[in-house]
Amino acid sequence: GQQVMQIPQYQHVQEGEDFTTYCNSSTTLSNIQWYKQRPGGHPVFLIQLVKSGEVKKQKRLTFQFGEAKKNSSLHITATQTTDVGTYFCAVTSSNTGKLIFGQGTTLQVKP
Amino acid sequence: SQTIHQWPATLVQPVGSPLSLECTVEGTSNPNLYWYRQAAGRGLQLLFYSVGIGQISSEVPQNLSASRPQDRQFILSSKKLLLSDSGFYLCAWNWRQDNSPLHFGNGTRLTVT
Numbered sequence: 521g522q523q524v525m526q527i528p529q530y531q532h533v534q535e536g537e538d539f540t541t542y543c544n545s546s547t548t549l550s551n552i553q554w555y556k557q558r559p560g561g562h563p564v565f566l567i568q569l570v571k572s573g574e575v576k577k578q579k580r581l582t583f584q585f586g587e588a589k590k591n592s593s594l595h596i597t598a599t600q601t602t603d604v605g606t607y608f609c610a611v612t613s614s615n616t617g618k619l620i621f622g623q624g625t626t627l628q629v630k631p
Numbered sequence: 632s633q634t635i636h637q638w639p640a641t642l643v644q645p646v647g648s649p650l651s652l653e654c655t656v657e658g659t660s661n662p663n664l665y666w667y668r669q670a671a672g673r674g675l676q677l678l679f680y681s682v683g684i685g686q687i688s689s690e691v692p693q694n695l696s697a698s699r700p701q702d703r704q705f706i707l708s709s710k711k712l713l714l715s716d717s718g719f720y721l722c723a724w725n726w727r728q729d730n731s732p733l734h735f736g737n738g739t740r741l742t743v744t
Contacts, residue, residue: 550729550730551730553730553732553733555733561737561738562721562735562736562737562738563675563721563733563735564735565732565733565734568730568732570730608674608675610733612729612730617729618665618677618680618690619677619733620677621674621675622674623673623674624674626672
């Protein structure tokens with residue numbers, strides 16, 4: 521079935537450093553969504569990418585969809601302590617049409 | 632605007648006891664509804680989803696069941712809890728259109744002792 525690999529599993533950075541998490545699929549994706557879950561909270565939708573090579577920005581966050589639509593990345597510039605949490609990518613299963621989540625990347629930011 | 636309510640926020644139950652978690656959505660009609668489980672420090676596992684009243688699909692065989700007695704109500708149940716049922720249970724909804732983002736409730740943290 522459809523699977524998506526997300527790396528790294530954990531990342532510790534010093535405040536002000538950059539951070540990137542990656543999602544990779546063996547099959548072409550129709551779209552990819554990104555969510556953020558704060559510690560103790562619930563996942564919150566951040567953005568959706570649909571087009572090949574698409575790049576979207578939200579303040580210090582940059583989202584990219586690969587040209588082949590098989591991978592995506594989320595890059596945070598100059599991390600802040602408010603960026604702490606787990607970032608998930610999610611893709612639509614070609615079998616069921618339901619969202620399948622990556623394992624998430626947990627970001628810790630040291631002040 | 633749409634809101635999703637999930638309760639209780641935390642629950643401690645003994646092994647073998649029953650479970651009932653409730654989720655309701657306001658401000659929309661005919662949503663897709665979902666139950667996810669998240670083990671500590673892990674990803675999100677889809678347990679059940681529903682596209683309409685009485686229509687439930689199960690993603691994984693387990694000790695749990697789900698029901699949708701009303702359009703905007705989704706219930707997760709168990710007759711006898713197991714230790715392995717501990718986790719963070721999240722209800723979610725989205726529109727009935729392709730690629731619609733999920734909107735999650737605040738979750739229920741269940742500890743089975």
